[in-house]
Amino acid sequence: MIAEVIVDVAAHPIDRPFDYAIPKEVAVLAEPGMRVKVPFGNRKVLGFITKLKETSEFDPKRLKPIHELMDVVPVLNEELLKMAQWMKEQTVCFEIDALQVMVPAALRAKYEKRFVLNAPLEEIAAPLRIYFEKRPFIRLQDAVDIYSLLKKEMEKGTIIADTDIQQQTAVKKVRMIHISDSIEKLEAIEIRANAKQQLKLMDFFLRNAGRSIESSQLQKEAEVSLPTIYSLVEKEAAQISNMESYRDPKLLTEIEQKSSLQLTGAQQIAFDSIENALNTPKTFLLHGITGSGKTEIYLQTIDQVLKQGKEAIMLVPEISLTPQMTIRFKERFGDQVAVLHSGLSAGEKYDEWRKIQRAEVKVVVGARSAIFAPFQNLGLIILDEEHESSYKQDDSPRYHARDMAIWRSEYHNCPVILGSATPSLESYARAQKGVYELLVLEKRAKNQPLPDVHIVDMREELRNGNRSMFSVQLADAIRDRLEKKQQTVLFLNKRGYSSFVLCRDCGTVMQCPNCDISLTYHRSSETMKCHYCGYDERVPKTCPECESEHIRFFGTGTQKVEEELAKVVPEARVLRMDVDTTRNKGAHEKILSAFGEGKADILLGTQMIAKGLDFPNITLVGVLSADTTLHLPDFRAAEKTYQLLTQVSGRAGRDILPGTVFVQSYTPEHYAITLAKDQLYEPFYEQEMAMRRASGYPPYYYVVNIQFTHEDLMTVAEYADQTVRYLKSHLSPNTLIIGPSASLIARVNNRYRYQCLIKYKKEPKLTDTMQQLIKIHRTEWLKKGATLSIDMNPTSVM
DNA sequence: GGTTGGATCCAA
């Protein structure tokens, strides 16, 4: 038997199956979808079996055998293997990247370089022997001091270099103690009278004969230590076994089971449409204003799917920010739910994934990669907040969860629901064309009015001499809420407020020496870091340009606002939520629940808090500057602004108390701002579509962004230039090629970056042409040190 | 991506 293996080497020439012989001993076990260790060149790498076959085109004498099977049960099923190939074509990525992204990180390989003893210990130099006494190898990282000695031994061949493949996290095992069920046997065991601990434990055993208990639990209950347990195990009073167990990610809130809510008329209509299509591969766009009760529809549709004995995937943009969603799912479906989000450790994610693989759960709630949940019998896929850009992975494989969802829906003959208050223009346009079925919820479920949104012209404020970041109206409103003991949420758009370090005398902003970007100030370590290449240095005492000592660093934007806020309302209790305060595990939940319990008056943060904030006492929302996202050089700037404002406004007045929103802007007349005020999606859609049509962007055109990098500016410019000429001569005349031009950040890590844009409506030769580009890259540019990256349907073109 | 081995250049 021969196995086709996709090897864990992400490089253009390796991006194809390699044939391996399957050793006789494991021939019965080997299956497609299993991970294997294989020799590759003169090292060993991990790979995935993608196919089994009888014969190979490759010279059988040169065929190497698989070194080791890493799985007993395949980690990828037939569907996912097929999907990986499709994904490779769609996103122009390496097949290995597609395969790896489908598997939990814990199952991806960790490579460790080490030196292995290849002769009797006595034959190597005396000073080295102590290193090899315990183990026949030493890890590279532990061997820095003895490197020259090792090198000599390697020349003799007594020590060889090797790479070891390790699995990161394994199955968690717990020690179970099985107490003997025979009282007579227990009573017959002799224990010395002075062994007080053992006597105490035996007493416990007699009272609990026949019970199986986790050893840590036993230590607590019987108040004894582990050695005591072991000594009784030796006397055969109990047996020890290791049992597989799941890590248990603790939720802060107790979950009680809840049943369905009564659907409103509009919800019922939407629900019925989906229910009627449960066994068809249909895509619905559920357009419901904030607070219209989309989640309840999701829950009840999933319930129907479960009744059919099928499974469901529920995607959310970033689940660690939306604990409420997780809680609602657990309330409704209990332990049939697996949760996958970035707040979990690799081991916890692996455990959740295993529950899915073993069909122990029926529903998965998770972020982007949960779309690859290995369910065998999918009945429904939901993407909540479908417009969110986090559904598109921004490095290879650059896939969009929405595309993957639709592919799987066709495979399983099941529907997809795309839900949003502010659908992406692409999805809405498809719904208009009838590709998706549009379902609309126009009213809030509890019939609350929409929040009262005021747009504040900040130019006016400036003219009136108010130079602070709070308008008079907003400041008054904050004080008012403070008096009424109601809560306020303040949003700051992160971009444009990054924390740079500046010389106040000459105006120099500290730049990264490797990239064309300013360094970011990190208060905790008193350093400046480059977020693109990782470069860091201490904040200088004097300016490197003019030697002035007037170095000023701005903390993160939110810190600055917090300081200003203290001047406006010194008595307010403020909670700040940003990258600094949420670094620790579970910090999001803690801050949010603290706010929910009324431990603060004001919650201040970036748009990361916009999602899932659902507290009845929030009656005021302030957007400090709506402009920062609006004027980004990106075709989605207006769309993003509209979405953000709508979402943020929706945080106010979700319960009985009505909500008020202040949106501060220097361009208050912009349609993205004026139309978000009353959640007028349709008019916004029309106007933005007109802009897109005029400028030739999605949904009118599809876009491909191609980026080139090279150490040398001239070389990269030439590469980009040649590519553009190639594209122009090979693609159809209606297709537009924009550029080449230098990227917005023209140099990263000392490499210059150029890009060009393909805009097309219909381009049957696109995939072929991209493959051609890769071929040219491989044969001509790779060896010159250039890189090529292709982003199909990018979320932004900056 | 990582290893190897051959070509090339330099100091003796």
Added chain:
DNA sequence: TGGATCCAACCT
């Protein structure tokens, strides 16, 4: 001529 160093080829 050893040896350092730089690339191109190859990987089943």
